[in-house]
Amino acid sequence: MARDLETALLRSFVTAVRAGSISRAATALGHTQPALSQQLRKLESAVGRPLLHRSPSGVSLTRAGEELLPYAERILALSAQALTATGRALTGRCGVGLLEDLAAAQLPQALADLARLHPGATLEVLSLSGVTIREAYHAGRVQLVLDEATDLPAPPRWTVRRPLVWAVGHGVDPAADPLPVVLFTGTCAWRTSVVETLDRTGRRWRPVFESNSLAGVLAALRAGLGVAALMPGNLEPDMACHDPAALPALPDVELGLARHPQTEGDALIDAVETALRRMV
Numbered sequence: 001m002a003r004d005l006e007t008a009l010l011r012s013f014v015t016a017v018r019a020g021s022i023s024r025a026a027t028a029l030g031h032t033q034p035a036l037s038q039q040l041r042k043l044e045s046a047v048g049r050p051l052l053h054r055s056p057s058g059v060s061l062t063r064a065g066e067e068l069l070p071y072a073e074r075i076l077a078l079s080a081q082a083l084t085a086t087g088r089a090l091t092g093r094c095g096v097g098l099l100e101d102l103a104a105a106q107l108p109q110a111l112a113d114l115a116r117l118h119p120g121a122t123l124e125v126l127s128l129s130g131v132t133i134r135e136a137y138h139a140g141r142v143q144l145v146l147d148e149a150t151d152l153p154a155p156p157r158w159t160v161r162r163p164l165v166w167a168v169g170h171g172v173d174p175a176a177d178p179l180p181v182v183l184f185t186g187t188c189a190w191r192t193s194v195v196e197t198l199d200r201t202g203r204r205w206r207p208v209f210e211s212n213s214l215a216g217v218l219a220a221l222r223a224g225l226g227v228a229a230l231m232p233g234n235l236e237p238d239m240a241c242h243d244p245a246a247l248p249a250l251p252d253v254e255l256g257l258a259r260h261p262q263t264e265g266d267a268l269i270d271a272v273e274t275a276l277r278r279m280v
Contacts, residue, residue, distance in 0.1 A: 007079050009043040010072040013051060017069060017232055018280070020163030020252070021058040053243045060165065066237045068111075073233075077110035077279055091120035092268040095142040098125060099255070100214050101190075101231045102146055102280070110279050114271065121268050136278055143263045146276055148189050149256035156256030160280055164193055164250040164268040165232050166238040172222040174246035178204040180226030185212040189253045194229045201248040255280060 016025040016036070022210075023184065044051050051065035061069065095194040098107060102156040108125055115123045126142060134153040136142040145152055149159050168174055169182070179198070184191045198205045217228050221239055229250055241247060257276060263269045 003046060004070075005043070005046060005075070007076060008045055009039050009046070010075055012039040013043055013065075014069070014072050016040060016052065016075060017061060017065070018162055020165075022054070046057050053242065057244045057249050058163070060240060060242070060244075061232065061235070063237055066235070066240070069233070073279060074109060074113070075268050077275060078113055087248075089120055090118040090268045090271055092266065093122040093124070094144065094266075094269050094272045095124045095126065096272060096276070097135065097136060097142040097145040098127050099145065099147045101125045101234055102255075107146075107276065107279050110275050111272065114275055118268070118271075123272065137258070137260065140260070140262075143260045143266075144273055144276065145258045146255065146280065147258075149254040150189075152256050152258040154260075157259055158255055158277060159256040161252040161254050162231065162280070163252050164190065164229040165235055166241045166247045166250065167221050167228050167230045167235050168241045169221040169226055169228075170238065172224055172226055174227060174241055174243065178206045179247075180208040182209045182211075182217055182220045182226045182228040183207055184217060185210045190229050193251050193253065197248050197250055203248060235280040 002090045012025070012029065012031075016022055019025040019028055022036055022040070023033050026033045029036065032037075040052065047064065047068065050062050052242055053062055096111065097123035111123050111125060115121055124141075126136060128136070130147065130151045133142060133145055133147070134247045135242060137145055137153040145154075149156055166174070172180065181194060181198070183194065209217075211217050211220065217230070218234070218236070220226065221228055221236075226242075227247065242278060257273065259269070259273060
C-alpha cells in the first residue's frame with residue numbers, strides 16, 4: 001500500500017523546526033504540546049526514521065530531518081499556492097527583496113513554483129545590501145521586503161521570531177578554549193547575537209574569519225575554521241552541533257515583512273506575500 005505524507009504532519013514538523021522548540025511550535029499552531037508531539041511521532045513513523053533531536057533547550061534536526069525539511073517546505077508552499085490560485089491566473093509583476101540568509105534557503109524555490117503556476121506573472125527576487133534594497137523599494141522596483149525587522153525600508157506589517165543555531169565547522173571542537181568563531185561583517189543581528197551571547201556567558205572566544213556574505217561564512221565552516229550562527233534552513237548536514245551543552249543557546253532574531261503601500265489590492269502581490277509568510 002502506498003504511503004502518503006499528510007500536510008498537517010509536515011506543517012507541524014516545519015513549524016517545530018522554525019520555532020526551535022515543540023512548546024513554541026504548539027503555541028504558534030494553537031495545539032497542545034502533547035498533541036503536537038504525537039503528530040511529530042506519527043510523521044516519524046510514516047518516514048521510518050527519527051526526524052528531531054529533542055533536548056531541554058529545544059529541538060534540532062537529525063540527518064533524516066535535514067533531508068525531509070526542503071521537501072516538506074516545498075509541499076506546503078505548493079499546497080498553499082494551489083489553494084490561492086483557485087483556477088484564477090495571476091498576472092503582473094512583483095519584486096521581492098530578501099535577506100541573503102532567506103534567499104539561500106527555500107523561499108526562492110517557493111516563488112519559482114508560484115511563477116510556474118502563473119506563467120503570466122513576472123517575479124524578481126533581489127538579495128542586496130540593506131541600502132540598495134531600500135532604494136529599490138522606494139523606486140518601485142521592489143514591492144515586498146523580507147529582512148531583519150530593524151532593517152526594513154518601512155514599518156513592518158508582519159513580524160516573526162525565528163531561532164539561530166550553531167553551525168560547527170569540519171573538525172572543530174565546540175569545547176575549544178578559546179572558541180574559534182566565524183562572524184558576519186558589520187552590525188547584523190547574527191553577529192550581535194553571537195558576540196553578546198558568548199560575552200554574557202563568559203565563554204572565551206576569538207574571531208578567526210569574517211565575511212559580509214552567507215557564502216563566505218559557509219566556505220569558512222566547510223574549511224573547518226570555527227563555529228558560526230545560522231538560520232536552521234542554511235545549516236548543512238555535517239555542520240550540526242549534536243551536543244546542546246557544548247555551546248550557549250542563541251537568542252531568536254526578529255524578521256519582518258514590509259509592503260509598498262501602493263500595492264494594496266494587487267492579487268499577485270497578495271499571493272506572493274501569502275507565500276512568504278507561510279515559508280518563513
